[in-house]
Amino acid sequence: MKQTGRNKGKGQKGPAKSAEQFAPHGSDRIEAGVEQATSKSPRVIDFAGRRKIWYLISLILIIPGLISLAVQGLNLGIDFTGGSMLHIRVPSETVDTGQVRNAVESFGLEKAPGIQSSGPQEFLIRTEELSQERMTELVGTLQTQLGNVEVLRHENVGALIGEELARNALYALGIAAVLMLLYITLRFEFRFGLAAVLALLHDALVVLGVFSLFQIEVAGAFVAAILTVLGYSINDTIVIFDRIRENRKNYPRWGLVELVNRSVSQTLTRSINTALTVIFCLVALLVFGGSTIQIFALALLIGVTVGVYSSICIASPLWLDLTEMNRNKGRKLAPNAR
Numbered sequence: 001m002k003q004t005g006r007n008k009g010k011g012q013k014g015p016a017k018s019a020e021q022f023a024p025h026g027s028d029r030i031e032a033g034v035e036q037a038t039s040k041s042p043r044v045i046d047f048a049g050r051r052k053i054w055y056l057i058s059l060i061l062i063i064p065g066l067i068s069l070a071v072q073g074l075n076l077g078i079d080f081t082g083g084s085m086l087h088i089r090v091p092s093e094t095v096d097t098g099q100v101r102n103a104v105e106s107f108g109l110e111k112a113p114g115i116q117s118s119g120p121q122e123f124l125i126r127t128e129e130l131s132q133e134r135m136t137e138l139v140g141t142l143q144t145q146l147g148n149v150e151v152l153r154h155e156n157v158g159a160l161i162g163e164e165l166a167r168n169a170l171y172a173l174g175i176a177a178v179l180m181l182l183y184i185t186l187r188f189e190f191r192f193g194l195a196a197v198l199a200l201l202h203d204a205l206v207v208l209g210v211f212s213l214f215q216i217e218v219a220g221a222f223v224a225a226i227l228t229v230l231g232y233s234i235n236d237t238i239v240i241f242d243r244i245r246e247n248r249k250n251y252p253r254w255g256l257v258e259l260v261n262r263s264v265s266q267t268l269t270r271s272i273n274t275a276l277t278v279i280f281c282l283v284a285l286l287v288f289g290g291s292t293i294q295i296f297a298l299a300l301l302i303g304v305t306v307g308v309y310s311s312i313c314i315a316s317p318l319w320l321d322l323t324e325m326n327r328n329k330g331r332k333l334a335p336n337a338r
Contacts, residue, residue, distance in 0.1 A: 045268070048260040051317035058202055058314060061306075065209010074212050078114060078126050078157075079220035080166050084135060086125040087153035090146050093121055098290065100125065103145040107138050112217055122152070129156055169223040173204070176227060180234055188241055191322040196237050199315035200230050206306045207299055221296040229303025236274070236311040240267050244316065256323060260316045268312065275308040 047054075090100070097115050100123050104113045114126035130138065135154060142149045177197050184193035204226055211218055243263040247254065254262065282304065285297035 044258075044261050044265045046261055047264045047313060048257045048317055048320055051313075051320070054313035054317060058206075058310075062202065062205050062209060065205060065212055068209060068212040072212065072215070074208070074218045075215040076166075077217045077219040078111060078128060080163075080218065081128075082157045083111075083126055083128045084130045084154070084156050086127070086135070086138070086151065087118065087122065088125065088139075088142065089122050089150040089152055091121075091148045092146075095121070095146055097123065099146065100142075103142050104138070106145070107141045112219075114219070126157075165220065172223065172227065173230075176230060177201075180230075184238070184241070188245060191319055191326065192241050192245075195315050195318035195322060196234060196241070198318055199237060199310040200233055202310050202314055203229055203233050203303055203307050207303045210302055211299070216295065216298070219295060221293075222299055225296050225299035225303065228300060229307055232278070232304055233307030233311060236271055236308060237315045239270065240264055240311060240316055241319070243267050244319070256320050260320050264312055264316055271308055271312055275304060278304050 097117055101113065101115045104115065104125055104127070109127055111128045114124075116124045116126075118124045127138070139149065139151055177200060180200070181193040181197050184196050207226060207229065210216075211222070240263060243266055244259060247263050247266075248259055251259075279301065282297050282301040286294055286301060289297055
């Protein structure tokens with residue numbers, strides 16, 4: 001049948017195609033998905049390609065600290081080295097911890113004292129080990145500045161207790177690292193877990209190195225600060241690892257370098273914003289907090305800053321290198337198996 005002029009005018013050249021015939025199939029759908037993901041993703045930063053630079057920066061941060069730890073060690077406080085403990089009762093309820101601290105510090109001790117309220121008008125004072133004569137002079141100074149101070153208890157804490165505290169701190173750090181390695185291995189894979197633990201070791205070494213280099217006194221709260229830093233850092237690392245796992249499943253055509261770069265770039269804003277909110281609070285504690293909390297805040301501030309850096313620039317590139325090493329090892333073993 002011949003087409004009429006009206007049909008020719010409408011441009012009908014054959015039967016109309018259904019929408020399904022225009023839909024992409026097979027590999028075309030994957031490519032379309034990649035293009036769509038690429039258009040919606042934030043600007044991709046080449047973190048993985050610059051990983052040697054990040055490793056070099058980390059070595060510059062860690063090596064001086066390791067040398068300092070080997071040469072001069074940490075400036076351990078009374079909690080670790082032992083000392084004297086004085087339990088006093090002050091005459092007025094208006095006397096607070098700050099006034100007691102000022103009175104003790106005016107006595108001229110080598111190490112910073114530990115002051116703790118133990119009840120109404122009662123305080124525990126921890127100092128370096130003092131002789132009976134020096135302790136009498138300290139009580140005299142307190143009575144001069146605070147009034148009629150009553151001594152409830154006085155004893156010396158040996159270094160053995162400090163050694164036990166240091167040993168327990170190492171046990172706590174070791175157990176935490178092992179448990180995190182097991183959890184990440186079960187949740188993701190062993191290479192993710194190994195990369196995360198190495199990044200945590202990086203954070204701990206930087207904080208320890210800074211405290212050793214500047215001989216900042218390490219008290220019992222320092223252990224809590226290190227554990228808190230490890231917990232914060234591993235949380236940030238897990239978020240990035242989860243995105244890597246998700247993208248590897250959804251976009252199998254991406255190479256390892258592209259996979260890491262896109263995954264880190266997609267979570268970068270979240271990582272930086274979370275870190276900044278924590279850092280603002282820690283700076284406020286460091287500036288306006290009392291002397292008892294300043295060392296704790298300083299350790300957290302250093303650790304959180306280094307932790308967000310290691311989560312972005314160290315943990316994921318380490319996973320990439322471990323994965324490439326495993327693939328190269330498999331290629332070398334394949335010809336031998338034949």
